[in-house]
Amino acid sequence: MAVYSQASQAQVYKATAPMVDAQNVEKTFHRNPVLRGVSMQVRKGEVVAIIGPSGSGKTTFLRCLNHLEKINGGRIYIDGELMGYREQPDGRLVEDSESNIARMRAQIGMVFQRFNLFAHLTALQNVMEAPIQVKHMPRQMAEEQARELLRKVGLEYKADAYPSRLSGGQQQRVAIARALAMDPKLMLFDEATSALDPELVGEVLKVMRQLAEEGMTMVVVTHEMGFAREVADRVIFMDGGYIVEQGSPDQVINHPTQERTQNFLRKVL
Amino acid sequence: MNINRLVIQRGAAMNPIASFLKYFNWHIAVNSLFARLILQGVIITISLAVVSQLAGTLIGLALYFLRRSRFVPFRWLAEAYIWFFRGTPLLVQILFAYNALPYLGLSNPLRNLDIFTQLGFVSIYTDAMLAGLVALSLNEGAYMAEIVRAGIDSIDIGQMEAAKSLGMTYAQGMRRIVLPQAMRVIIPPLGNEFNNMLKTTSLVYVIGVYDLLGAAKAIGDFSFRTLELLVTASIWYLAMTTVWGFVQAYIERKFNAANIDPALREGSWWRRMLGIRGRPAPAPALAGGALFAPGVEPPSIQGDRR
Numbered sequence: 341m342a343v344y345s346q347a348s349q350a351q352v353y354k355a356t357a358p359m360v361d362a363q364n365v366e367k368t369f370h371r372n373p374v375l376r377g378v379s380m381q382v383r384k385g386e387v388v389a390i391i392g393p394s395g396s397g398k399t400t401f402l403r404c405l406n407h408l409e410k411i412n413g414g415r416i417y418i419d420g421e422l423m424g425y426r427e428q429p430d431g432r433l434v435e436d437s438e439s440n441i442a443r444m445r446a447q448i449g450m451v452f453q454r455f456n457l458f459a460h461l462t463a464l465q466n467v468m469e470a471p472i473q474v475k476h477m478p479r480q481m482a483e484e485q486a487r488e489l490l491r492k493v494g495l496e497y498k499a500d501a502y503p504s505r506l507s508g509g510q511q512q513r514v515a516i517a518r519a520l521a522m523d524p525k526l527m528l529f530d531e532a533t534s535a536l537d538p539e540l541v542g543e544v545l546k547v548m549r550q551l552a553e554e555g556m557t558m559v560v561v562t563h564e565m566g567f568a569r570e571v572a573d574r575v576i577f578m579d580g581g582y583i584v585e586q587g588s589p590d591q592v593i594n595h596p597t598q599e600r601t602q603n604f605l606r607k608v609l
Numbered sequence: 610m611n612i613n614r615l616v617i618q619r620g621a622a623m624n625p626i627a628s629f630l631k632y633f634n635w636h637i638a639v640n641s642l643f644a645r646l647i648l649q650g651v652i653i654t655i656s657l658a659v660v661s662q663l664a665g666t667l668i669g670l671a672l673y674f675l676r677r678s679r680f681v682p683f684r685w686l687a688e689a690y691i692w693f694f695r696g697t698p699l700l701v702q703i704l705f706a707y708n709a710l711p712y713l714g715l716s717n718p719l720r721n722l723d724i725f726t727q728l729g730f731v732s733i734y735t736d737a738m739l740a741g742l743v744a745l746s747l748n749e750g751a752y753m754a755e756i757v758r759a760g761i762d763s764i765d766i767g768q769m770e771a772a773k774s775l776g777m778t779y780a781q782g783m784r785r786i787v788l789p790q791a792m793r794v795i796i797p798p799l800g801n802e803f804n805n806m807l808k809t810t811s812l813v814y815v816i817g818v819y820d821l822l823g824a825a826k827a828i829g830d831f832s833f834r835t836l837e838l839l840v841t842a843s844i845w846y847l848a849m850t851t852v853w854g855f856v857q858a859y860i861e862r863k864f865n866a867a868n869i870d871p872a873l874r875e876g877s878w879w880r881r882m883l884g885i886r887g888r889p890a891p892a893p894a895l896a897g898g899a900l901f902a903p904g905v906e907p908p909s910i911q912g913d914r915r
Binding site for chain 1: 765767768770771772773774775777778779781785786789790793
């Protein structure tokens with residue numbers, strides 16, 4: 341009976357759990373602390389923008405969320421599941437099996453600053469690859485889905501182009517379609533527009549805004565204050581490996597209370 | 610009188626080419642091209658080269674993963690292997706393998722598989738062939754390890770990260786994403802290695818394999834026509850490497866079908882055969898222009914390879 345109630349408690353937790361629950365995350369690169377205890381939650385359907393000066397740890401934090409970086413302390417739960425580690429009976433964490441990590445990553449889409457499209461595959465093949473390899477989706481189905489996603493990002497006519505033949509903005513939109521092909525429950529954007537020429541930023545932001553409107557849970561590391569202000573439900577300001585301030589876009593961007601936030605915003609706005 | 614004799618002697622000594630041509634019999638060189646022992650030698654040479662190159666490539670790939678292993682002794686093992694096989698002469702390795710083979714107590718699988726006699730060829734020393742095969746493969750593995758490493762490491766780490774972020778495992782990312790891209794970098798030097806290998810196999814003649822050189826030496830030394838038979842062998846070696854030059858050019862064209870990075874494309878096949886690395890081919894005119902919307906700026910390569 342006790343076992344049964346425990347199980348149901350776990351189920352209840354999973355159903356009501358936030359999409360992201362980071363608890364006191366610490367990360368050190370060669371004794372150089374980058375994250376000094378970051379705690380934050382992201383509710384389902386919420387769009388959270390993380391802003392901050394370079395070196396503040398925001399990109400590192402995002403990469404920890406899908407375990408591209410190992411963490412040195414704290415815990416990260418994605419939709420109620422511990423990410424990247426297994427808890428031993430004595431409470432220690434050991435790294436999870438590769439297949440388990442891969443299974444969880446498959447549910448988390450990530451968009452990189454430098455696109456990282458697969459250079460030897462066409463736009464269409466880029467979008468088809470993971471569903472076929474990871475989900476064992478039939479080829480034809482994967483292709484239909486890929487064409488649909490390329491249409492969604494406005495690049496159906498570039499389906500057979502290789503990444504080197506696409507502009508930065510087009511590459512990034514293909515990268516978003518590629519991530520969406522896995523039907524993720526969470527999307528991570530790592531400065532998705534920072535490597536783009538200014539005139540190409542808009543087309544990518546448009547796709548991201550559309551995603552947000554469709555109810556996708558998103559964590560967006562960005563330098564685009566306009567985007568953070570208009571699209572994000574919540575803005576987090578990070579500096580020096582800490583979360584300095586968080587709240588609604590209006591609070592954080594228009595009426596920051598912390599001096600460091602004010603200094604940063606004065607420089608970028 | 611004395612002066613006259615001197616002149617004659619000097620004349621003879623001063624025209625070595627004429628005296629050489631007088632001795633050298635082209636008919637023997639050409640007619641030997643299709644002698645049974647020579648043809649057998651060609652087959653043995655090609656077999657040795659192909660099998661050793663394949664085995665060497667696989668060893669090179671295995672060494673890459675040993676070198677990148679998290680388990681430190683594996684890394685030492687790989688480094689020691691490469692250090693040893695690149696640091697000692699191949700001829701020594703061949704002799705060592707030939708002399709060590711009997712002590713290893715391994716049964717020679719080639720011995721019962723004497724297809725050469727069944728095909729009507731003269732029987733061959735399969736022990737020596739196996740020793741040559743082992744030495745050539747192990748040696749080639751050390752060199753291929755460097756080529757494979759350069760190829761794989763040239764692929765931006767972001768490719769593997771993207772693969773992982775989509776739920777692929779390391780092995781999937783390697784097989785589907787990184788290795789296919791690395792192949793384009795690996796194949797040109799791999800082709801050069803095979804060209805080398807076709808000729809390097811001739812070293813096994815010292816342990817009594819009747820490969821192309823072994824056969825030519827055997828016939829030539831027996832008939833006191835060594836020079837002619839060495840030319841026979843050279844013609845065959847040239848023929849093999851020339852054909853390979855064409856095959857290599859074809860393979861590289863196929864692998865570059867995507868034209869991912871025009872700067873990586875090689876020059877023409879004859880340039881490669883002559884060993885001229887050459888300027889990269891100019892960027893292609895916008896063939897298939899229908900794909901490119903007018904006014905789109907030239908492709909940025911920052912995304913896929915830095």
